[in-house]
Amino acid sequence: MKVGIIGATGYGGLELIRFLHNHPEVGGIELFTSSEEGTIFSSKFGHLLSIHDTPLQKIEVETLASFDFLFTSTPSGVTSELLPPLVDIGPKLIDLSGDYRLKDSSTYEKWYKKAPAPQSIVKKSVYGLTEWNEENIKSASLVANPGCYPTAVLLSVLPLIKERLIDPRYLVIDAKSGVSGAGNKPSQTTHYSEMNENFSIYKVNEHQHIPEIEQAIAMFADSETAITFNTHLVPMTRGILATSYSPVQPGVTNKQLNDCLLDTYKNHPFVRVVQDVSTIGTNRVKGSNYCDVFVQLDERTNRATIVGVIDNLVKGAAGQAIQNMNVQLELPQSLGLDVIPLFI
Amino acid sequence: MKVGIIGATGYGGLELIRFLHNHPEVGGIELFTSSEEGTIFSSKFGHLLSIHDTPLQKIEVETLASFDFLFTSTPSGVTSELLPPLVDIGPKLIDLSGDYRLKDSSTYEKWYKKAPAPQSIVKKSVYGLTEWNEENIKSASLVANPGCYPTAVLLSVLPLIKERLIDPRYLVIDAKSGVSGAGNKPSQTTHYSEMNENFSIYKVNEHQHIPEIEQAIAMFADSETAITFNTHLVPMTRGILATSYSPVQPGVTNKQLNDCLLDTYKNHPFVRVVQDVSTIGTNRVKGSNYCDVFVQLDERTNRATIVGVIDNLVKGAAGQAIQNMNVQLELPQSLGLDVIPLFI
Amino acid sequence: MKVGIIGATGYGGLELIRFLHNHPEVGGIELFTSSEEGTIFSSKFGHLLSIHDTPLQKIEVETLASFDFLFTSTPSGVTSELLPPLVDIGPKLIDLSGDYRLKDSSTYEKWYKKAPAPQSIVKKSVYGLTEWNEENIKSASLVANPGCYPTAVLLSVLPLIKERLIDPRYLVIDAKSGVSGAGNKPSQTTHYSEMNENFSIYKVNEHQHIPEIEQAIAMFADSETAITFNTHLVPMTRGILATSYSPVQPGVTNKQLNDCLLDTYKNHPFVRVVQDVSTIGTNRVKGSNYCDVFVQLDERTNRATIVGVIDNLVKGAAGQAIQNMNVQLELPQSLGLDVIPLFI
Amino acid sequence: MKVGIIGATGYGGLELIRFLHNHPEVGGIELFTSSEEGTIFSSKFGHLLSIHDTPLQKIEVETLASFDFLFTSTPSGVTSELLPPLVDIGPKLIDLSGDYRLKDSSTYEKWYKKAPAPQSIVKKSVYGLTEWNEENIKSASLVANPGCYPTAVLLSVLPLIKERLIDPRYLVIDAKSGVSGAGNKPSQTTHYSEMNENFSIYKVNEHQHIPEIEQAIAMFADSETAITFNTHLVPMTRGILATSYSPVQPGVTNKQLNDCLLDTYKNHPFVRVVQDVSTIGTNRVKGSNYCDVFVQLDERTNRATIVGVIDNLVKGAAGQAIQNMNVQLELPQSLGLDVIPLFI
Incomplete structure (x- = not known):
């Protein structure tokens, strides 16, 4: 099976390479780029020396048409133009950018401040939250792979909203991410000396993942919500931990909350329901495709604390994309993804 | 003026030394300990070589009675027994532990799981949130210096609750701290290889700072609340950033929220109201006594996002203690404390 | 094939589990411990939840005798007593501790300050520096897996000494390691707040890896040396970079030095000769079994700068141990070990 | 006293502000820049909010001439043109860049790959290694403040070379620096996700501080040397630790080496001779002007291990510059600089 990666020089692209390299059904991986054609990949990324010493290739529809799978891991605003000619002409498409996630074009324009993808293609695309959309993903020609924050948030809160155990009208989500989520382009914010030993908040109430989360809550849990969602930058490279707060519906117990999560995910290899909070942390999933979820009822306030933890580059990007390819x-969903988290 | 520090080997103690060393009104600093009597201080803490080469002294009431000021920076459960004999016999007492903060003994017992201090002494003690309690602090024989989290939270939310701009019934506080808040005693959690690159949540809905925050909201803003408050550990040494979420009262504007903070703190040198969120972050206050506060109304949800940022060891401990001594x-409150944050 | 790990709770043990989990020839992994018998492994190490939910087992010779391979990853002074009864009774033994590396008992006693293993067993044991001792490893009943520092140093300097390109009489080795090399036991030195942002030197001229390096230089390059070797602690979790300095023999060129490395390792999948110094760094090998080596002649001083880089827990411990099992x-040496470095 | 800082937006500039702010003899500090004239300083550097809310000023000779002291903290190649018109017309000049350190123009050109400053001005300039050049600094119109690496190296090795205790012909210096030494300009190397958890070597045998160290050894210890000097980047913000290796002269003892350091620095407040290696580390000097030095003889090899530790931004830049102003x-040399290291 022939697989291509467009946007291979980004961190999502590098993680796709890391996992596809060991995927038993993948024959060869070819790497495409918009700007560094001909560069030997390992001369740019030394960790791939003797592993990927081949040159980056030019993005051309004719070349790409011959692939079985194409993963696009590009900044927003790129695949809205790049992918339409490739839909339904051969390769299955899995887009890791935000361009096909929002079904409503005006919502996309408002939050992304960019021109949306053609509505006809957006309509065809399937939202790739694997555990919640498996049947539709199976036959999709274009998968819109979820954002990193939405993955951590949705996997932890969706079961509780769907079962009407929490009241999503007051849902407050406080999310924290490692710096790799900001991508590989240097900036003052991500300059080591200024990022190190600095915990900060950013994009207050303006993150483009807000409408994505609200849309998925409507889609999978049939609930209209206007969430409060804020994002913070943690001085570490990988990992997202999202803490959500919500009043529970009258009479709901801690056991009901936990059973709901356990029931929902009992047949899903990558979502683990954690009971012991002391074993929750981003390093427990580092480098792996796991999402750890946790819920606890505060009986003093009748509010639930709900936690979702992922490696933003794996379950939040490349890992889930490959999981969708497997679907x-x-x-088996875990083919090529069955690696143990690094922990340290 | 003669100043003593009890619990000098903890991080709070070390920060007291760092600032008192340059305080123009402090003659000499003497260091006391319960267990390492006679140890040359700089042999234990190499950064003090040639600065504090004197031995640690034994804690004895007669010796301590001759001091002008005594700072106690000990784990909870120590000063409840240690301080009563010292009250009103000479030295002014500033306690950095949690033993005198909660006015209600049963609340202390419930959250600290320890025997409370004598009620008569607790009654005499004054809560040392400098900006909100200056008059009472002036004449106190025993100051109960606030906890690190409560300082960051209260300085940011109190003005808005007091002015009835936000509705504290739904107050959700998501706090994040550097690891120094866990003290200097090694443990598996704070072992470098397991703490590094790990963001985690701890003490879910059980942190002993919850009743302290609720008590202060009642005391200073005359509001009964049952807050949701959770704490997270950030892989960095210093700093607390607390993000609070609350619905605003009908009709409240973003300008009103900001004006309220600006008015409240216009004559307070250590609280800075930040307008530009991109300059909020723990490194902006690192090593200093500043507390940076920020508020923004989300008009989509009619909820306010409120942020308080401090160096947990300075404004959250030693710095505020010295600020109280100055009071x-x-x-001037800033005497000996007027240092520029390190930033990098 | 049945594989057991003794000392599974250490970082070397955890890495053995991480790689053996995906090794196609390994059926099941059983975990042994001296002190936590019965503990469910994943209750202690949350990252293994749903992966290793089995209990730790007691170390008993009869049980262990039935295994095909036993890996021991214990502190020094343990396997000197534990392994002798197991030699030649069934399982192949791969010892990751220092107990069987030094052929001379008095040298072991001097540097390790512990009683040595029985001389008869030490004599049988084979030093497991895979690239340099493959033939002997093949048939060994007990492999003494090399130390982390020696692996990084030897792979980079041995070819140049063996070919008489550098003069080992003046060999100065300055090595730097991430904190995971200090193991999983909390201490003041490795307490996060004191290790973070702290680069330090330790065990000046006293590291027990000194005689191991000198013995291997004698063994594989037939040279007597008394090296200068110092070790530093880097505030990061994984990785060793060792910088070695040596005068070159008269007339030796930079090209000769590089060709020597390239020739030596041309058929060895895990040693990569790097030409571009800007792609040298511990993150280029992180999580993988690669050792990157580099050499450059300084024509101004006629001295060579020689660099070796590994992940101390992989090529410096668990990875090389599994590589030896494969041998x-x-x-193929890379079976189960062919993973791409994480880079970020 | 009126003090100006040119290059205030760099990390050296920020540290000058941090210390000059509390210097009792400094009235006001004015900030100059080549490119951001008019920018309110605290809008760019949030940590200075309410402290430096004044605009950056344009660099003009007429304005600058009226100052008592001018500190220039600019990249190399700037002050070679900027300072000549300002010499001897009023302000004392302290240049933190490399432009006036090397007495030989062709050496400057070779290592800096830039046009040198006018030879007449270079001749006038005085090398500002305070402890070794106090008399000349006193009357200098232009002080060439030493580089960060040379400061750490020279303070530790100069006494031993001067007293002929070590043989500098074989001097090997392995230096390690935090990332702040690379300045505040973002790059791929210093991008958080790629710098974090990465220890690397750079500028192998090509660092421009090599001739500076050799020149100072000739100047202060009257020894011609060709040193081996390499530099490494540590994933931390502040701090340099330089480890030097040298054979000792026949018969020299460990006590002689230590006594030499103790004698040399007995009246110098900022150089501390450390006896206990376990208290050596960059965090022991963090944020302060101290340089910790250490020496130990390895009797096995008859080589000395010599260590120098500084905060690269303080003793390695801004602190030493202010120390020179005090001279x-x-x-007193410590005026405005007498702050306790942060440690944590």
Whole structure:
């Protein structure tokens, strides 16, 4: 099976390479770029020396058409133009950018401040939150892979909203991410000396993942919400931990909350329901495709604290994308992804 | 003026030394300990070589009675027994532990799981949130210096609650702290290889700072609340950033929220109201006694996002303690504390 | 094939689990411990939840005798007593501790300050520096897996000494390691707040890896040396970079030095000769079994700068141990180890 | 006294502000820049909110001429043109860049790859290694403040070379620096996700501080040397630790080495001779002007290990510059600099 990666020089692209390299059904991986054609990949990324010493290739529709799978891991605003000619002409498409996630074009324009993808293609695309949309993903020609924050948030709160155990009208989500989520382009904010030993808040009430989360809550839990969602930058490279707060519905117990999570995910290899809070942390999923979820009822206030933890580059990007490829190929979801988290 | 520090080997103690060393009204600093009597201080803490080469002294009431000021920076459960004999016999007492903060003994017992201090002494003690309690602090024989989290939270939310701009019934506080808040005793959690690159949540809905915050909201803003408050550990040494969420009262504008903070703190040198969120972050206050506060109304949800940022060891401990000493001596609050944050 | 790990709760043990989990020839992994018998492994190490939910087992010779391979990853002074009864009774033994590395008992006693292993067993043991001792490893009943520092140093300097390109009489080795090399036991030195943002030197001229390096230089390059070797602690979790300095023999060129490395390792998948110094760094090998080596002649001083870089827990411990198991099984050396470094 | 800082937006500039702010003899500090004239300083550097809310000023000779002291903290190649018109017309000049350190123009050109400053001005300039050049600094119109690496190296090795205790012909210096030494300009190397958890070597045998160290050894210890000097980047913000290796002269003892350091620095407040290696580390000097030095003889090899530790931004830049200003004003060297290291 022939797989291509467009946007291979970004961190999402590098993680796709890391996992596809060991995927038993993937023959060869070819790397495409918009601007560094001909560069030997390992001369740019020394960790791939002797592993990927091949040159980056130019993005051309004719070349790409011959692939079985194409992963696009590009900044927003790129695949809205790049992918339409490739839909339904051959390769299955899995887009890791935000361009096909929002079904409503005006919402996309408002939050992304960019021109939306053609509505006809957006309509065809399937939201790739694997555990919640497996059937639709199977036959999709274009998968819109979820954002990193939405993955951590949705996997932890969706079951509780769907079962009407929490009241999503007051849902407050406080999310924290490692710096790799900001991508590989240097900036003052991500300059080591200024990022190190600095915890900060950013994009207050303006993050483009807000409408994505609200849309998925409507789609999978049939609930209209206007969430409060804020994002923070943690001085570490990988990991997202999202803490959500919500009043519970009258009479709901801590056991009901936990049972709901356990029931929902009992057959899903990558979502682990954690009971002991002392074993929750981003390093427990580092480098892996796991999402750890946790819920606890505060009986003093009748509010639930709900936690979702992922590696933003794996379950929040490349790992879930490959999980979706496995679903499309009707392979076990964990094929090529069954690695133990690094922990340290 | 003669100043003693009990619990000098903890991080709070070390910060007291760092600032008192340059305080123009402090003659000599003497260091006391319960267990390492006779140890040359700089042999234990190399950064003090040639600065504090004197031995640690034994804690004895007779010796301590001759001091002008005594700072106690000990784990909870120590000063409840240690301080009563010293009250009103000479030295002014400033306690950095939690033993005298909660006015209600049963609340202390419930959250600290320890025997409370004598009620008569607790009654005499004054809560040392400098900006909100200056008059009472002036004449106090025993100051209960606030906790690190409560300082960051209260300075940011109190003005808005007091002015009835936000509705504290739904107050959700999501706090994040550097690891120095866990003290200097090694443990598995704070072992470098397991703490590094790990963001985690701890003491879910059980942190002993919850009743302290609720008590202060009642005391200074005359509001009964049952807050949701959770704490997270950030892989960095210093700093607390607390993000609070609350619905605003009908009709309240973003300008009103900001004006309220600006008015409240216009004559307070250590609280800075930040307008530009991109300059909020723990490194902006690192090593200093500043507390940066920020508020923004989300018009989509009619909820306010409120942020308080401090160096947990300075404004959250040693710095505020010295600020309180200055208040008691009727000196400028910033004497000995007027240092620029390190930033990097 | 049945594999047991003794000392599974240490970082070396955790890495053995991480790699053996995906090794196609390994059926099941069983975990042994001296002190926590019965503990469910994942209750202690949350990252293994749903992966290793089995209990730790007691160390008993009869049980262990039935295994095909036993890896021991224990502090020094343990396997000197534990392994002798297991030699030649069934399982192949791969010892990751320092107990069987030094052929001379008095040298062991001097540097380790512990009683040595029985001389008869030490004599049988084979030093497991895979690239340099493959033939002997193949048939060894007990492999003494090399130390982390020696691996990084030896792979980079041995070819140049063996070919008489550098003069080892003046060999100065300055090595730097991430904190995971200090193991998982909390201490003041490795307490996060004191280790973070702190670069330090330790065990000046006293590291027990000194005689191991000198013995290997004698063994593989037939040179007697008395090296200068110092070790530093870097505020990061994984990685060793060792910088070695040596005068070159008269007339030796930079090209000769590089060609020597390239020739030596041309058929060895895990040693990569790097030409571009800007791609040298511990993150280029992080999480993988690669050792990156680099050499450059300073023509101004006629001295060579020689660099070796590894992940101390992989090529410096668990990875090389599994590489040695592969050698013994006459499998490709990279089986189960062919993972791409994490980089970020 | 009126003090100006040119290059205030760099990390050296920020540290000058941090210390000059509390210097009792400094009235006001004015900030100059080549490119951001008019920018309110605290809008760019949030940590200075309410402290430096004044605008950056344009660099003009007429304006600058009226100052008592001018500190220039600019990249190399700037002050070679900027300072000549300002010499001897009024302000004392302290240049933190490398432009006036090397007495030989061709050496400057070779290592800096830039046009040198006018030879007449270079000749006038005085090398500002305070402890070794106090008399000349006193009357200098232009002080060339030493580089960060040379400061750490020279303070530790100069006494031993001067007293002929070590043989500098084989001097090997392995230096390690925090990332702030690379300045405040973002780059791929210093991008958080790629710098974090990465220890690397850079500028192998090509660092421009090599001739500076050799020149100072000739100047202060009257020894011609060709040193081996390499530099490494540590994933931390502040701090340099330089480890030097040298054979000792026949018969030299460990006590002689230590006594030499103790004698040399007995009246110098900022150089501390450390006896206990376990208290050596960059965090022991963090944020302060101290340089900790250490020496130990390895009797096995007859080589000395010599260590120098500084905060690269303080003793390695801004702190030493202010120390030199104090010398010129015949004030105590520690005025405004007597701060305790942060440690944590």
